[in-house]
Amino acid sequence: MSDNPHAPNKELAEAATPPTPPTIYRKDYRPPDWLVPDVALGFDLDLAETLVQADIQVTRNGDHGEPLRLEGDGLEPEEVLVDGAASNDWRLEEGALILPLSGDAHRISITTRIQPDKNTQLMGLYASNDMLCTQCEAEGFRRITFFPDRPDVLSRYTVEMRADKERFPVLLSNGNLVREEALEDGRHLAEWHDPWPKPSYLFALVAGDLVANRDSFTTMSGKEVDLAIWVRPGTGDLERTGHAMTALKNSMRWDEERYGREYDLAVFNIVAVSDFNMGAMENKGLNIFNSRYILADPDTATDADFDAIEGVVAHEYFHNWSGNRVTCRDWFQLSLKEGFTVFRDQSFSADMGSAPVKRIEDVRVLRAAQFPEDGGPLAHPIRPDSYMEISNFYTATVYNKGAEVIRMMATLAGDDGFRKATDLYFDRHDGEAATCEDFVLAMEDGAGLDLTVFRRWYEQAGTPQVTAKLDHDPQAKTATLTISQSVPDTPGQSDKQPMVLPLKTALIDRATGQHKGEQLLVLEEAEQRFTFDGFDAPPALSINRGFSAPVTLSSGQDVETLAFLARHDDDSFARYEALQQLVTERLVSEASGSEAEVIDDAMLAQVFADILADDRLEEAMRAELLTLPSESFVGEQMAVIRPDRVNQARQAMRKMLGANLAEQWQQHYVKLAPSGFAMDGAARGARRMRGLALAYLVAGEVGDAAGTAHAHFEAADNMTDRQTALASLAGMEHPLREQALDAFYTRYKDNALVLDKWFSLQALSFHPDVLEHIAALAKHPDFTLANPNRVRSLYGALAGNPSAFHHASGQGYRMLADMVIALDPKNAQTAARFIPPLGRWRRFDEGRAGLMRAELERIRNVDGLSRDTTEQVVKSLG
Ligand code: ARG
Numbered sequence: 001m002s003d004n005p006h007a008p009n010k011e012l013a014e015a016a017t018p019p020t021p022p023t024i025y026r027k028d029y030r031p032p033d034w035l036v037p038d039v040a041l042g043f044d045l046d047l048a049e050t051l052v053q054a055d056i057q058v059t060r061n062g063d064h065g066e067p068l069r070l071e072g073d074g075l076e077p078e079e080v081l082v083d084g085a086a087s088n089d090w091r092l093e094e095g096a097l098i099l100p101l102s103g104d105a106h107r108i109s110i111t112t113r114i115q116p117d118k119n120t121q122l123m124g125l126y127a128s129n130d131m132l133c134t135q136c137e138a139e140g141f142r143r144i145t146f147f148p149d150r151p152d153v154l155s156r157y158t159v160e161m162r163a164d165k166e167r168f169p170v171l172l173s174n175g176n177l178v179r180e181e182a183l184e185d186g187r188h189l190a191e192w193h194d195p196w197p198k199p200s201y202l203f204a205l206v207a208g209d210l211v212a213n214r215d216s217f218t219t220m221s222g223k224e225v226d227l228a229i230w231v232r233p234g235t236g237d238l239e240r241t242g243h244a245m246t247a248l249k250n251s252m253r254w255d256e257e258r259y260g261r262e263y264d265l266a267v268f269n270i271v272a273v274s275d276f277n278m279g280a281m282e283n284k285g286l287n288i289f290n291s292r293y294i295l296a297d298p299d300t301a302t303d304a305d306f307d308a309i310e311g312v313v314a315h316e317y318f319h320n321w322s323g324n325r326v327t328c329r330d331w332f333q334l335s336l337k338e339g340f341t342v343f344r345d346q347s348f349s350a351d352m353g354s355a356p357v358k359r360i361e362d363v364r365v366l367r368a369a370q371f372p373e374d375g376g377p378l379a380h381p382i383r384p385d386s387y388m389e390i391s392n393f394y395t396a397t398v399y400n401k402g403a404e405v406i407r408m409m410a411t412l413a414g415d416d417g418f419r420k421a422t423d424l425y426f427d428r429h430d431g432e433a434a435t436c437e438d439f440v441l442a443m444e445d446g447a448g449l450d451l452t453v454f455r456r457w458y459e460q461a462g463t464p465q466v467t468a469k470l471d472h473d474p475q476a477k478t479a480t481l482t483i484s485q486s487v488p489d490t491p492g493q494s495d496k497q498p499m500v501l502p503l504k505t506a507l508i509d510r511a512t513g514q515h516k517g518e519q520l521l522v523l524e525e526a527e528q529r530f531t532f533d534g535f536d537a538p539p540a541l542s543i544n545r546g547f548s549a550p551v552t553l554s555s556g557q558d559v560e561t562l563a564f565l566a567r568h569d570d571d572s573f574a575r576y577e578a579l580q581q582l583v584t585e586r587l588v589s590e591a592s593g594s595e596a597e598v599i600d601d602a603m604l605a606q607v608f609a610d611i612l613a614d615d616r617l618e619e620a621m622r623a624e625l626l627t628l629p630s631e632s633f634v635g636e637q638m639a640v641i642r643p644d645r646v647n648q649a650r651q652a653m654r655k656m657l658g659a660n661l662a663e664q665w666q667q668h669y670v671k672l673a674p675s676g677f678a679m680d681g682a683a684r685g686a687r688r689m690r691g692l693a694l695a696y697l698v699a700g701e702v703g704d705a706a707g708t709a710h711a712h713f714e715a716a717d718n719m720t721d722r723q724t725a726l727a728s729l730a731g732m733e734h735p736l737r738e739q740a741l742d743a744f745y746t747r748y749k750d751n752a753l754v755l756d757k758w759f760s761l762q763a764l765s766f767h768p769d770v771l772e773h774i775a776a777l778a779k780h781p782d783f784t785l786a787n788p789n790r791v792r793s794l795y796g797a798l799a800g801n802p803s804a805f806h807h808a809s810g811q812g813y814r815m816l817a818d819m820v821i822a823l824d825p826k827n828a829q830t831a832a833r834f835i836p837p838l839g840r841w842r843r844f845d846e847g848r849a850g851l852m853r854a855e856l857e858r859i860r861n862v863d864g865l866s867r868d869t870t871e872q873v874v875k876s877l878g
């Protein structure tokens with residue numbers, strides 16, 4: 001790469017630094033040269049060796065002389081037939097099979113042999129717990145057979161699966177089961193046919209010894225759908241599928257009611273697998289899930305786990321329309337299906353539970369994962385312009401910021417307009433591979449919007465910075481709001497243009513706590529002024545209510561105004577936000593030693609006390625309001641992040657609030673004690689608030705904190721309480737710590753998902769020796785790099801615990817880099833996901849920045865580093 005700025009001296013760079021993979025550009029998109037209307041796949045399945053027979057019908061797309069190019073990754077063809085006759089007229093080029101063809105339509109037959117149990121990348125066909133399963137998005141199908149593995153090639157699939165009947169009694173693929181047969185030698189056959197043309201990334205098969213939770217659903221037009229959730233037998237897992245099944249049926253109904261979308265096959269299968277790189281996959285009629293997003297009962301899963309399951313089951317189901325019936329033209333359009341589908345699953349979860357609480361949680365996730373990405377070396381627009389490895393673009397930007405962009409269009413369109421627009425989008429593009437531009441056009445045509453300027457959300461990366469200033473004129477009795485915005489530079493993008501920002505706003509009378517109605521202000525320019533009449537006194541500004549635009553906003557309002565909003569704002573999000581601002585400004589000022597005017601202990605405790613005493617609040621919302629911003633979030637607000645000082649300031653604040661309000665926390669703790677276990681919203685809210693009260697009592701060292709936490713742990717009849725208590729104990733230097741951790745381990749050592757929690761909560765703890773604990777856990781017999789959930793449970797927690805990861809010794813960075821280097825050859829996709837935390841080095845003090853960079857360089861220089869990890873490291877070094 002001659003234009004690579006990191007290789008000033010080509011010769012030297014080539015000698016010292018391993019090569020950089022080529023970049024693929026959105027602007028280079030060309031329609032496929034060949035189409036594949038029909039595919040017949042035959043599999044002789046076995047763990048060690050699977051024979052794949054692919055028969056594909058190809059047709060020339062347009063008038064050209066290009067050969068057929070079938071992508072392949074690590075494949076050797078054993079035989080290539082063209083229209084039934086053996087062919088030697090092919091060659092391999094970068095793994096792809098290139099085959100010149102004379103006619104406009106041919107039948108190509110290719111035999112390949114693959115080794116599923118050697119597939120540690122978990123892409124393509126792989127083995128997990130003696131079961132065979134697939135993951136094809138984005139480019140895994142080319143690891144199974146040679147194919148035009150791109151999302152704009154849509155084919156009808158027929159799949160014949162043959163396997164040993166005893167070891168693989170269940171054989172599943174997409175669509176409908178059309179034939180089952182016993183074969184010789186104890187083998188059997190199943191044939192599946194999927195009538196809906198689909199891209200190869202939606203292909204799936206599963207073979208194994210599985211049991212199903214079966215149910216059925218009657219669609220809005222009266223069609224029966226057989227539902228099944230498949231899990232391993234004899235593990236207790238079958239009894240843990242009820243919640244996922246309920247979530248599935250609720251999702252099916254919701255999509256009919258809210259979007260008019262009906263399911264379109266007679267069967268819908270879900271399979272839970274333990275080894276999975278991501279959350280789940282929306283393969284047509286055969287969703288494959290990371291088991292953590294299926295399995296739950298109150299004894300092994302927390303209330304938060306239950307919510308995550310409901311959300312992911314819905315997400316994958318909703319993809320049947322937003323992703324499968326209308327798919328993506330190319331991978332640069334990924335947000336077309338992911339942003340929209342995240343928005344859909346967020347709306348669904350909001351409808352199933354508490355909408356205001358859900359909104360706050362979604363914003364928390366956006367700020368924790370997406371804002372740092374948008375402000376760092378890996379920033380990209382929701383529709384990226386280029387990539388080296390597409391797996392690196394399954395990001396919080398494409399997913400979560402993508403969802404915010406859809407949400408803004410929904411806000412601008414209004415409920416009816418948005419529904420008209422989505423109806424139009426689905427009608428227009430059903431059966432097609434569409435683009436983000438197609439979606440925006442459908443929004444314009446369906447809802448009557450002009451989104452010319454709004455399109456910048458697809459083009460410009462970076463989180464807009466908004467300043468809002470409210471001036472009051474007592475003579476004219478007017479309030480004037482001046483709003484200005486700018487979008488920061490990001491890699492490859494500078495001098496950006498203003499964005500369209502829909503800002504829900506209310507001006508609240510300080511005497512009455514009332515306002516005259518919420519208004520939607522739509523900012524389109526760098527600076528705009530809005531004047532409001534009839535204000536004798538200066539109102540309090542409640543802006544970006546419901547987080548209507550994904551921006552950072554400073555209103556410069558004083559402590560009294562923010563405290564007023566924290567008590568009285570009728571928009572739950574804005575109320576939460578006011579208190580978050582008060583707390584964040586105080587913590588930032590302490591951690592950076594600034595002299596800014598911030599809230600003092602007494603006033604902060606008083607705001608907390610008032611919220612604790614506000615009997616109109618739901619407990620879940622009370623807990624949401626009283627949860628302090630994370631250390632990472634506070635750090636992000638500093639010019640130079642000082643993780644140790646943030647930790648000190650935040651811990652001191654928790655201690656102060658715990659001690660000063662000991663009586664109130666105690667009262668809530670007692671009042672919210674359950675009389676029995678329940679899963680309804682009120683019971684869950686009470687559990688959450690009671691857990692928070694416990695955390696404050698512990699932080700405040702009120703009474704015998706360890707004893708209280710341990711009693712909570714012992715009395716727990718559910719995982720939520722058990723985990724809350726154990727998380728507190730894990731941070732203590734106390735003999736009850738080991739006792740509780742051992743008891744938990746002994747009880748759950750055979751349940752991998754619960755054991756993940758045991759790893760995580762130790763690695764996330766505030767314990768002074770947390771780094772030593774993590775180092776020891778990495779050597780624990782139950783730790784393995786082979787299982788992505790286990791890797792994330794320990795190293796995701798390490799990266800998410802600033803006191804551990806950013807320890808001044810650099811040991812946290814080193815441990816993470818050691819793991820990446822060990823994991824990369826086995827599972828590049830999962831390894832690469834751990835680079836972004838190191839890539840944040842520019843935000844830290846010189847000492848830490850240097851240590852982080854050094855680890856990135858060490859990784860960069862590893863021989864044979866994967867394309868996935870190389871891209872992230874090269875971009876992070878910048
Ligand atoms: N489409 C899936 C989802 O969001 C994600 C699959 C991503 N897989 C991958 N290997 N990158 O629902």
Ligand code: ZN
Binds near residue numbers: 319338
């Ligand atoms: Zn998705």
